[in-house]
Amino acid sequence: MPIQYYFEIIGTVVFAISGALAAGEKSGQDWFGVTFVGFITAIGGGSLRDMLLGSYPLVWINDVNFIYAIILGVVLMRLFYASLQRYRRTLSLFDTMGIALFTILGTEKALEFGVHPVVAAIMGMFSAVMGGVIRDTLTNSTPVIFRKEIYATACLAGAILFLILNYFDVHRTFNFLISGGLIITIRILAVYNRWSIPKFK
Amino acid sequence: MPIQYYFEIIGTVVFAISGALAAGEKSGQDWFGVTFVGFITAIGGGSLRDMLLGSYPLVWINDVNFIYAIILGVVLMRLFYASLQRYRRTLSLFDTMGIALFTILGTEKALEFGVHPVVAAIMGMFSAVMGGVIRDTLTNSTPVIFRKEIYATACLAGAILFLILNYFDVHRTFNFLISGGLIITIRILAVYNRWSIPKFK
Amino acid sequence: MPIQYYFEIIGTVVFAISGALAAGEKSGQDWFGVTFVGFITAIGGGSLRDMLLGSYPLVWINDVNFIYAIILGVVLMRLFYASLQRYRRTLSLFDTMGIALFTILGTEKALEFGVHPVVAAIMGMFSAVMGGVIRDTLTNSTPVIFRKEIYATACLAGAILFLILNYFDVHRTFNFLISGGLIITIRILAVYNRWSIPKFK
Structure with missing residues (x-):
């Protein structure tokens, strides 16, 4: 198993934690709802990317370990719920690692499909943020990409840097x-310094 | 034509009734909106399952009878609107038959695709509930799977039982x-006894 | 390059303008959000159609010019923002041209896929309106197809006329x-005369 596989599994656990926590904080959610939202958050972005690319079979449909990773994430979230709520910045760091991982993996996968680098960058960003967008739509929140601090734009910047270094044959692990x-x-600086994209008007 | 085909058509009519009724009760909906919501409710879950599995062509795209079944459902709903509103429990029974049918058909279809039984159960549940989830998202309601009584969990239970009996070679009709x-x-008992999944906190 | 290609590009620019404008009018949107909504509006309907049909690769994933067309649309929107807001009827005309174009192109594409004409008409309508539906769902607005004036029904009427004339071998350009x-x-008359589909009840 290549190292990339373990990264994908870890990213899935992290996203499941982040999604389940978001749902768990809504009053009245039951265990099924929390698990479902964790599931959608974890597999939504990658599934959308693969359905857009026509890359079948989808990763999690072909490998049940991704389902187990999600269940593990939900269980971990419940066990450490109090701590996770206290150290919100830590969780935000988990989510940040998740989007970093999924952006680069998604960009690389799209590139292997032979698409134009501009499209690959968009696919990488989609892999990272669209699970959260579906989660927010289902729970009637403002989609994460429309909120204040820099989020999806950080993913785009990372994807573009990956593509440039890849073009110059920088070693893959190094590039990652x-x-x-x-x-x-960018995410950490943006959260601490409240950086945001210029308002449209 | 196998018996399964007629079941799918009946399930489609039932789901179109249930979706169109949900839309029709919102004030100000016109005929197009009601039909559109009936359509999405009826084909949403199965289409999502097939797009996730990469099972092309989609059933309703390859067979126009499913479109006619939806139109029939909307017309039936209008004709019996007063009765359907009065006997809400009856309609709920229709919806219950629809999710039972679609869960088992969806689980079996995913299994035939060679996926892991855990994934097949999820696909069966998706077939049954995701049309309703899309309907609720479009009409700005709380998605059905997040509401009080046991709903999607009943589908999961049925899918798991189907997989177990299937593993032990129980005859298909009997298993269905x-x-x-x-x-x-489970659904009827849950509605009458207000059973619900334990709250997350 | 056939003339149809330029029509698709123009339709994409027009839809990106319409989507970005809708997002730009929401207070607090930043440049990323506006561009993202323009993007989703422009490619949502066609992508959904192609994913339902299993028609891979998707047009915009295979041809980066569609991405550039969307960026052009967003830039044009910003440059002419004041005028576009003043002449809302003009913009509505842009959107109208966009849905007309995408309906016919989508209906024809589905027909080439060998689907039943009824399904082709639905696919044509989806190509035209579903980008807007996704846009409205993301920005928590009432989906455009549920609003007052005739919208999706006009697309259906045009798709049906296209199919009838196509059946009688009317020349393609003429039919378009x-x-x-x-x-x-229909759209212009509906807006001026406030035509609407009969209410359901």
């Missing part, structure tokens, strides 16, 4: 670290 | 009746 | 003009 690191850095 | 019957029984 | 013209005419 630098491009993913850029996303994480 | 028992597993579908379990879903209907 | 007549069927698309019908959609534009």
Whole structure:
């Protein structure tokens, strides 16, 4: 199993935690609802990317470990619920690692499909953020990409850096670290300094 | 034509009735909106399942009878609108039969695709409930799966029973009746006794 | 390049303008949000149609010019924002041309896929309106197809006329003009005369 596989599994656990926590904080949610939202958050972005690319079979449909990873994420979330709520910044860091990982993996996968780099960057960003967008739509919240701090734009920046370094044949592991690191850095700086994209008007 | 085909058509009519009725009760809906919502409710879950599985062509795109079944459902709903509103429990029974039917048919279809039984159960549940979820998202209601009584969980239970009996080579028709019957029984008991899944917190 | 290609590009620009404008009028939207909504509006309907048909690769994934067309639409929207807001009827005319174009192109594409004409008409209508439906769902507005004036029904009427004329071997360009013209005419008359579909009750 390549290292990338374990990254995908870890990203899935992290996203399931983040989705289940978002649902769990809504009053009146039952265990099924919390698990369902964790599930959608974890597999939504990657599934949409693969359905747009026509890349079948979808990863989680072909490998039940992704389902187990989601269930693990929901259980972990319940066990550490109090701590997770207290250390919201930590959780936000989990989500940040998740979007960094999924952006780069998604961009690379799209590129392997032979699409134009501009489209690959969009696919990478979609992989990272669309699970959260579906989660927010289902729970009637404002989609995460429309909220204040820089979010999807950080993913786009990381995807573009990955594509540039890839073009210059930078070693893959190195590229993963630098491009993913850029996303994480931008997100952390954006949250601490309240950076945001210029308002439209 | 196998008996399963007629079941699918009946399930489509029933779901179109249930979707059109939900839309028709919102004030100000016109005939197009009511028909559109009936359509989405009827084909949404199965279409999502098939797009996730990569099972092309989609059933209703390849067979116009499903469109006619939906139009029939909307017309029936209008003709019996007063009665349907009076006997809400009857309609709920229609919806219950629809989800029982679609869960088992969807689980079996996913299994034939060679997916892991856990994934097949999820696909069966998706077939049954995701049309309603899309309907509720479009009409700005709380998605049916997040509401009080046991709903999607009943589908999961029926799907799991179907998979177990299927594993032990129980005869298909017999399995359909028992597993579908379990879903209907759980739903009826849940509605009458206000059973619900434990709250998350 | 056939003339149809330029029509698709123009329709994409027009839809991106219409989507970005809708998002830009919501207070607090940033540049990313406006561009994202323009993007979804422009490619949503056609992508859904192609994913339902299993028609891969999707048009915009295979041809980066569609991405550039969307960016052009967003930039044009910003440059002419004041004028576009003043002449709302003009913009509505842009949107009308967009849905006319996409309905006919979508109906024809579905027909080439060998689907039943009834399904082709639905696919044509989906191509035209579903981008707007996704846009409205993401921005928590009432989906455009549920609003007052005749909208999706005009698309259906145009698609049906296209199918009838196509059946009688009317020349394609001629058919495009007549069927698309019908959609534009119905929409303009509906807006000016406040025509609407009969209420359901």
